[in-house]
Amino acid sequence: MSEPRTLSQKIWDRHVVTAGLGGDPDLLYIDLHLIHEVTSPQAFDGLRLTGRSVRRPDLTVATEDHNTPTINQDQPIDDETSAKQIETLRVNTEQFGIVNYPMGHENNGIVHVMGPEQGLTQPGMTIVCGDSHTATHGAFGAIAFGIGTSEVEHVLATQTLPQTKPGTMAITVHGELDPGVTPKDVILHIIGVIGTGGGIGKIIEYRGDVFEEMSMEGRMTVCNMSIEGGAKAGLVAPDETTFAYMKGRPHAPTGTDWDAAVADWQTLVTDEGASFDEEVVIDAAEIKPQVSWGTNPAQVMPIDGVIPGPDDFDDPNLANTAARALEYMDFKAGTPIKSVAVDTVFIGSCTNSRIEDLRAAAAVAKGRTVAEGVRTLVVPGSGKVRAQAEAEGLDQIFRDAGFDWREPGCSMCLAMNPDKLQPGERCASTSNRNFEGRQGRGGRTHLVSPQVAAATAIAGHFAAPSDLD
């Protein structure tokens, strides 16, 4: 009988091409490589310089997302540098024989929305992308992580990566969530507990009733933000919810392959008796709807609370960071967050732009009106999500309420396209990072769930849906 192993150890072991000795990196096989326009151009240049080719173009898929505008996608892009970067991706994928879903294509979308939607993301796989939110795909029980451009080049050339085996971490959330508490609140709460560096060097396995009962899209929201807790990756063991979500997707196995695949995927669980390097246990009842108040994603608070001050932190590092954040955010400690007005509301990003997110936001917006002077953007994660939302009439609900319904892309999550905050503007955002200037120079970002974002747009200040009644 072999030693009991955790889920991430099992997947890792399956992909070791050659084992590193004495703590040296293993050579890890990569099953799927997703690429986009921002982190790939210098990698393709590297291949040309060294006369190398792409080893497995058939295991590589590209999409255009970071730079793409969210209006008039049928027109050429105005911004010349953005246009050039997109054009470079098209030339590179064409030259090296890689499938690309260009802006406007029905399969185009944010890379971490597109992959699962196409059935490219499957349990037990290793998936990489030159984007730190690649952990999203861990929701299917895959090891998925972000890489830099040198590593993108490495995977293109070899379909492998030398990788030091990460540690293991279990985050168990047991019990039942209060009504109104969403997957976004769960992960923001977790990051608040473990801190921005809590997961460094580790793969997190999310365990317990809360994740077992969570939808696939909710699990994607949770896994997506693993990197915000510093983790290499995050994953959830595949189960019937996973298989039901995957079945019938374009790249999902069919026929006898499907049965064989499911039989294999069912073995992808942490063995009884396997131990984790670190374990965190959280009671679901403690989790309240969250808002971030500072400039890193661990600086979160319940929406019913007041903004903390440096004195609330025993650790001098955290106290100093809080003081800087309060200054940047223009906040006084002790202010109730619900009294804070916003200029902009952004619903979108690889964290919260899937159909369930849009349904949840639309349910709050329905029959109501956006507060005077609040700019709103609703940006679906992909062409497919957009089409589905329009088929369900969600676009009309948003429009009737005064929300701006857009075309797909990363948009205001990172402000590489024209959707940006102006200096000093405050935004309730369903994205994943509240760093200084993340959504535009001088902008102030507050991370929230789609439900809180929609309620905040209606109220004009931070609000939970229940505050609107």
Place this chain on the structure above:
Amino acid sequence: MKAVRIVSGTAVPLDRTDVDTDQIIPSDWLKRVERTGFEKGLFSEWRDDREFVLNQEQYTGANILIGGLNFGTGSSREHAVWAIQQYGFDAVVSPRFADIFRNNCTKNGLVPVTVSDEFNAKLMAAVQADPTLEITIDVERLTVEAPAIGLETTFPLDSAVQERFLEGLDDIGLTLRHESDIDSFEAGRKPWMPAQA
């Protein structure tokens, strides 16, 4: 990658925790398709403040950057490493680096020097007190020292990574030595796994 054995010189004390990659190089700079020219983007928002440490004359010419806890947190952008290097830094010292940033450092010959909280605080304070303090980082011995004040410690680096630093080896070239292993691994690939036609 260029071989790196010894980094010695003076340092800039960037006494902040959670220095994220959006601060190191804001996203506007990521639209470029080139690999050079990122030095102007380094900390560009913070550099608007004349008091910001990189703008202080006494630190001109420094080639070692000392940061706080969780340095390089955030996105996978390798542009952050390129910007730091192209500005003139050869090493970054911190008590804890974000994983992807640290990996990106090792692919480019920027030495990530992980030290204890205590050592980092001492070195930071020493450089704040004396900007001319000479620091030496030895990749062969895996030591960082400031002999003038008797400060010395070791730092970790995988032996494979250390060898690449010392020899300036091409990572992809090293992997391609295992091409036949990759071939045999691929032969066992599950038939249902996704592939493009």
